[in-house]
Amino acid sequence: MSVASTLTEKAFADRRRGEWEELDALTLEARRGLKKLPADDVLRMSPLYRSVCADLAAAQAARYSAPLVDYLLGLTAAAHTVMYGPHARGREDGRKGRVRHAWLVAFPRAVRRFKREMLLAAALFFVPFALGCLLTLRDPTFAFRVVPEAMLRPLTEAYAKGFEGGREAGEGAFMAGFYVYNNVGIALRCFALGIFGGLGSAFYLVQNGLSIGAILGYVASQGAGENIVVFIVGHGSLELGAIVLAGGSGLSIGWSLVAPGDLPRLVSLQQRAREILVVVAGAAVMLFMAAAIEAFWSGSSAPREVKVVVGGTLFLLLVAYVLFAGRGETEPDDAGRPS
Amino acid sequence: MSPLDTDVAIETPEHIVFHYRVAGPARRALGHVLDLALCYGAVVVLGVIVVLAALGGGIDSGEIGSAAKAGFGLVLLALFAAQWIYFVVWEAVFGRSPGKMAVGLRVVTTSGRPIGWRAAALRNLLRAADLLPVGYLVGVVSMALSSRFQRLGDLVAGTMVVVPENARPARALELSPPAEPRELRELPEHIALDADERAAIELFLRRRHSLGQAREHELAGMIARTLGDRLGYAHRDPSRLLALVYDRAVNAGRLEAPPSSWYPKAKADRSAGAGRP
Known part of the structure; x- marks a missing residue:
């Protein structure tokens, strides 16, 4: 241990204290964002931070006492938080381009890339859906095992009435709020519970498929089948599609945990989650759109032919978007991906 | 001075090694309760305002107006925001929610950097799994098993919750009285x-x-x-x-x-x- 040419702790602290206190003051001021500081202070901050970092290294090398080292650690840590803080990143170049890229390229690509999981999710949803529908058509009381009777009866009456009266605007706004709260919540939960090896997502998909199928079958068995199909056709492709995509994303993170390949399980999970997040976000946006359509259009008094044509067009557009959007575009550098 | 096992060492680009103290379940729970109180308090206030407005309008027109229904739609949207958006926005923009701020916590990545939108979204989406079956039981078990007190959301997003500390400078030890x-x-x-x-x-x-x-x-x-x-x-x-x-x-x-x-x-x-x- 050679300390012959180093200062004593007291002399070191006395000499350097000025800069430490300056950095401390600047850090405190910059807590609310580096941008709020005057330009001169911002310029001063960086060299100050580096020189205090050097002091810390010197203090550790010279084996100064723990309180001094702790103080410098605290000081540099606080300054580090400001220097590398969310404010400091500022406007990343092309953030707008990034959002556009996410919708036009990244989202449909991610769906295609994980098509195995998405198709499995679709099967987990639509097979119980068809089953629930068919079983209920054969025996309407089957629906009561899946969905409470108290909920089914008023629903049926509402559909039986048809849409001649339309919906008043306030009612529509209320329903929009409800659809967002309920449906987006279900989709996000359906994704999150995929962490348990995909089982949570699978459960949600099957359960939702079965009950929606049962409702459809029951309403149809009571003679309002045409009405409910006309109601669903407008927003159905977005809404059911989004649930399937969210569930597929959940299956995907679950599978990345079960079969991580060459990676450690945690790393595999983290990577997959970052890749699949765009699909979850896309599903959420689809559900917002579906909520608006369902609240203000599906229940409106527009003629049923128009509703069917609009719904069909939307379905075709959605399929084309997921299948073809973003093909042939070059992938930009993905800075956020962990190496 | 051997670091406690709640310490996590972080090396910065300046080759400085920090020791962050990782926050335990009790402190995080306290912060979370504060956040919940704030969120649901705001939702309740909004709800009361809508109800009062509806009653005020109802006396005049004799029925609950369509504006009141729209108001309840707004309350549901607020509820959605409290569950899924509140934490993401606060943590992505400020690195901490108001409740965490109150109890002195901060969310950082496991490499000590501030978290971005993606990490904030992931760790808060996975909240839905952590709070199962009741009272964040899954999250607490996950925290107990992980080395950095990470709940599932933290594990997936690669984040941790730390207690930033500010030490005051201590005087260097001096020999007093001076040696004879x-x-x-x-x-x-x-x-x-x-x-x-x-x-x-x-x-x-x-x-x-x-x-x-x-x-x-x-x-x-x-x-x-x-x-x-x-x-x-x-x-x-x-x-x-x-x-x-x-x-x-x-x-x-x-x-x-x-x-x-x-x-x-x-x-x-x-x-x-x-x-x-």
């Missing part, structure tokens, strides 16, 4: 203490004034005898012996060392020759 030549005469010129010994003596010297005199002597006596034997040095007062030994071990030979840490005569030569660095 009599005391220094027999003190060995070179004293080597290993890191543990230094840390222990330092801790003692910083705290000795808060101890009673008898306790001070008792504690110092435990180590002073062994140390004195090793160095071939004896002093009446074990506490003073530790102070002298520490002063010499730490300061002797350094620039601007106080006179007490060196032979008075040798020190005079040294300070003349050392000059300014």
Whole structure:
């Protein structure tokens, strides 16, 4: 241990204290964002931070006492938080381009890339859906095992009435709020519970498929089948599609945990989650759109032919978007991906 | 000073190693309760406003107006925001939600950097899994099993919740009263203490004034005898012996060392020759 040419702790602290206190003051001021500081202070901050970092290294090398080292650690840590803080990143170049890229390229690509999981999710949803529908058509009381009777009866009456009266605007706004709260919540939960090896997502998909199928079958068995199909056709492709995509994303993170390949399980999970997040976000946006359509259009008094044509067009557009959007575009550098 | 097992070492681009203290479940729960109170408090206030407005309108028109229904739609949207958006936005923009701010917590990535939108979204989406089956049981189990108190959301997003600490500067230890030549005469010129010994003596010297005199002597006596034997040095007062030994071990030979840490005569030569660095 050679300390012959180093200062004593007291002399070191006395000499350097000025800069430490300056950095401390600047850090405190910059807590609310580096941008709020005057330009001169911002310029001063960086060299100050580096020189205090050097002091810390010197203090550790010279084996100064723990309180001094702790103080410098605290000081540099606080300054580090400001220097590398969310404010400091500022406007990343092309953030707008990034959002556009996410919708036009990244989202449909991610769906295609994980098509195995998405198709499995679709099967987990639509097979119980068809089953629930068919079983209920054969025996309407089957629906009561899946969905409470108290909920089914008023629903049926509402559909039986048809849409001649339309919906008043306030009612529509209320329903929009409800659809967002309920449906987006279900989709996000359906994704999150995929962490348990995909089982949570699978459960949600099957359960939702079965009950929606049962409702459809029951309403149809009571003679309002045409009405409910006309109601669903407008927003159905977005809404059911989004649930399937969210569930597929959940299956995907679950599978990345079960079969991580060459990676450690945690790393595999983290990577997959970052890749699949765009699909979850896309599903959420689809559900917002579906909520608006369902609240203000599906229940409106527009003629049923128009509703069917609009719904069909939307379905075709959605399929084309997921299948073809973003093909042939070059992938930009993905800075956020962990190496 | 060996780091506790709640410490996480982070190396920055400047090659500085920080030790962050990871926050435990109790403190995080407190922060979370504050956040919940804030969120649902806001939702309830909004709901009450809508109800009052509806009642006010209802007396006039005799029925619950369509505006009131729209108002309840707004309440549901607020509920959605409280569940899924509130935490994401606060943590992505400020690195902490108001509740975390109140109890002094911050969310950082496992490499010590502030979290971005993606990490904030992931860790809060996975909240839905962590709060199962009741009261964040899954999250607490996950925290207990992970080395950094991470709930599932933290594991997936690669984040952790830390307690940023701000230490105040402590004065460097000084030998007081200054050593007398009599005391220094027999003190060995070179004293080597290993890191543990230094840390222990330092801790003692910083705290000795808060101890009673008898306790001070008792504690110092435990180590002073062994140390004195090793160095071939004896002093009446074990506490003073530790102070002298520490002063010499730490300061002797350094620039601007106080006179007490060196032979008075040798020190005079040294300070003349050392000059300014």
